[in-house]
Amino acid sequence: MLLGQNILQPIPRTIDYDREKAVLGKHLFFDPKLSRDGTVACVSCHSPTSGADTRAASVGIKGQEGSANAPTVFNSAFNFRQMWNGAAQDLKDQVRIPLHNPREMDMDPGRITKYLRSDPYYGPRFEAIYHRPANFEDMSDSIAEFEKALITPDSSFDRYLRGEGQLPEKAIKGYKLFKRLGCITCHNGINLGGNSYQKMGLINRYHWSEKNPDRFSLTHRPADKNVYKVPTLRNVALTAPYFHDGSAPTLRDALKKMAHHNLGFDLQPDEIEALVAFLKTLTGKTPTILQRKDSPK
Numbered sequence: 001m002l003l004g005q006n007i008l009q010p011i012p013r014t015i016d017y018d019r020e021k022a023v024l025g026k027h028l029f030f031d032p033k034l035s036r037d038g039t040v041a042c043v044s045c046h047s048p049t050s051g052a053d054t055r056a057a058s059v060g061i062k063g064q065e066g067s068a069n070a071p072t073v074f075n076s077a078f079n080f081r082q083m084w085n086g087a088a089q090d091l092k093d094q095v096r097i098p099l100h101n102p103r104e105m106d107m108d109p110g111r112i113t114k115y116l117r118s119d120p121y122y123g124p125r126f127e128a129i130y131h132r133p134a135n136f137e138d139m140s141d142s143i144a145e146f147e148k149a150l151i152t153p154d155s156s157f158d159r160y161l162r163g164e165g166q167l168p169e170k171a172i173k174g175y176k177l178f179k180r181l182g183c184i185t186c187h188n189g190i191n192l193g194g195n196s197y198q199k200m201g202l203i204n205r206y207h208w209s210e211k212n213p214d215r216f217s218l219t220h221r222p223a224d225k226n227v228y229k230v231p232t233l234r235n236v237a238l239t240a241p242y243f244h245d246g247s248a249p250t251l252r253d254a255l256k257k258m259a260h261h262n263l264g265f266d267l268q269p270d271e272i273e274a275l276v277a278f279l280k281t282l283t284g285k286t287p288t289i290l291q292r293k294d295s296p297k
């Protein structure tokens, strides 16, 4: 999807994924034993209700605070890259990052392989599904397969796009504003984001810190300071706090700052209310793989 296409698309109702691998990946996603001291699982920072973290900065093993707000893993399969700066090509490639991060899970492939092979559930499951002993690559694959299943279709906005339902008047007003004010130039496609890198502070400067997980931290090009992958707005009513630094505690606050820094004007109170009403229609159904009680190990 290209920037400037200015098209919003509904989330498909189903997505192809391998159910056996995804169920295995679900166990892994919820398993704190994948961290060095056995206290932090993927789900510790990516909650099952929103896929995101309610804390401004995530907390890893030994209570260490990270430097970024955890984005939602829901619908992340539709993002063109993963992480705020796009450091991971895709979901499978992303898995190594939190596992290796000494401030998050602090594990290495050797330790993980040893744990998975000796575990009475994982050992045989990996053999049965991947036809070889458990290893880091297959573990990443099964977690990615689980994450693929984390889609949230059938939001009232998607039903409206499909011509299956109406939206409240205020939400329609917000949708029109979203297009007219130019939010849609950066937040578009299936995820209303997730398909381009853009600057935070395009018009009015946003403070910058060396700790930022921005494109600059990867490319070291000055123009990439405060450039991030545009976050998805899917389920955004559930994913407070906002921005890479978690600095906006509420959606209203995030909208004010977004308009000021990236569009160069201040929103009127009634515009904020209309935009919030629109953004609330982007809350979809809980992913089915989370609704179902898959047999615990």
Ligand code: HEC
Residues within 6 Å of the ligand: 029, 040, 041, 042, 043, 044, 045, 046, 058, 059, 060, 061, 066, 068, 069, 070, 071, 072, 073, 076, 079, 081, 082, 083, 084, 085, 091, 094, 095, 098, 099, 103, 104, 105, 143, 147, 213
């Ligand atoms: C200690 C908290 C923490 C743990 C544990 C954690 N994450 Fe994250 N996750 C984050 C943060 C913070 C980010 C954003 C970091 C960045 O982009 O610099 C992130 C980003 C992501 C993203 C990228 C989403 C996007 O839109 O770019 C995915 C996918 C993800 N995590 C999956 C996982 C998986 C799978 C695990 C377990 C193997 C995991 N996370 C464990 C905090 C955590």
Ligand code: HEC
Residues within 6 Å of the ligand: 178, 181, 182, 183, 184, 185, 186, 187, 198, 199, 200, 202, 228, 229, 230, 231, 232, 233, 236, 239, 241, 242, 243, 244, 245, 251, 254, 255, 258, 259, 262, 263, 275
């Ligand atoms: C020039 C591109 C651009 C425009 C225009 C833009 N945004 Fe954003 N938006 C971004 C980027 C980049 C971020 C991430 C900023 C950060 O984390 O520092 C973001 C973040 C957000 C967030 C926070 C999401 C989260 O999970 O943290 C919301 C909400 C949002 N934008 C809504 C809007 C609305 C509504 C408009 C129109 C009034 C708009 N944006 C206009 C690029 C843009």
